Amino acid sequence: MIKNNLKNLMEIWRILIAMMSNDVQVPLFRMKIRCPDCESWMVGVNGTKKSGKRRVEGFICKNPECLKERYERDLKKARQFIIRTSHEFQEMIRDNLKDLYKDLLKKGAKNKTIANKYSVSPSEISVLKTDVEMAIEKHRKLDSLVKVSQPDKAIAMDETFLEIEGKKVYIILAVGYTTRKVLGVKGSFTRKEQDMREVFDEAERNTRNLI
Ligand SMILES: [Zn+2]
Numbered sequence: 001m002i003k004n005n006l007k008n009l010m011e012i013w014r015i016l017i018a019m020m021s022n023d024v025q026v027p028l029f030r031m032k033i034r035c036p037d038c039e040s041w042m043v044g045v046n047g048t049k050k051s052g053k054r055r056v057e058g059f060i061c062k063n064p065e066c067l068k069e070r071y072e073r074d075l076k077k078a079r080q081f082i083i084r085t086s087h088e089f090q091e092m093i094r095d096n097l098k099d100l101y102k103d104l105l106k107k108g109a110k111n112k113t114i115a116n117k118y119s120v121s122p123s124e125i126s127v128l129k130t131d132v133e134m135a136i137e138k139h140r141k142l143d144s145l146v147k148v149s150q151p152d153k154a155i156a157m158d159e160t161f162l163e164i165e166g167k168k169v170y171i172i173l174a175v176g177y178t179t180r181k182v183l184g185v186k187g188s189f190t191r192k193e194q195d196m197r198e199v200f201d202e203a204e205r206n207t208r209n210l211i
Pocket of ligand 1: 035036038039066
């Protein structure tokens with residue numbers, strides 16, 4: 001019985017959509033849906049689930065091994081989850097956003113080239129680029145208002161955010177103050193001091209490598 005069911009299983013892929021602060025939606029990455037427990041792609045759709053104020057698509061693991069293991073742990077049902085709790089979601093956000101923002105802020109990088117790499121449209125790349133460039137500009141304006149002496153600020157910390165699957169994701173950036181080169185990036189669900197420190201340390205390492 002189980003074997004028959006498995007025959008009909010197909011990989012499920014979903015596109016992660018970013019909601020920008022100006023309410024523009026940008027489809028970002030394709031992600032294979034996998035069980036958070038066993039990491040298997042043998043999953044099925046499972047109605048909708050409540051997630052905060054929204055209802056989102058639900059999934060259920062169909063890997064017999066996973067179910068067997070859950071029975072052994074006295075859990076009666078197969079693992080159910082949503083995109084946000086699926087395997088890879090966090091890594092996907094962390095790793096892919098880092099690459100994407102590095103590309104977005106690379107000097108002379110064409111929107112079309114970046115768009116091809118991430119399978120999104122050049123106009124969507126343009127939306128993302130404008131957003132992050134504005135975040136950096138805003139910060140510079142503030143700095144010039146308070147007249148901070150520039151030589152002390154070789155590395156500037158900037159930040160913007162997106163919402164992916166209803167979750168706020170901060171893009172923390174360390175940008176060379178005069179070179180405007182991106183030296184460190186992190187896509188993060190938190191914006192704690194530790195997150196900033198991590199990006200700053202990456203920037204410092206990169207600055208050292210440049211010398
Ligand atoms: Zn599983």
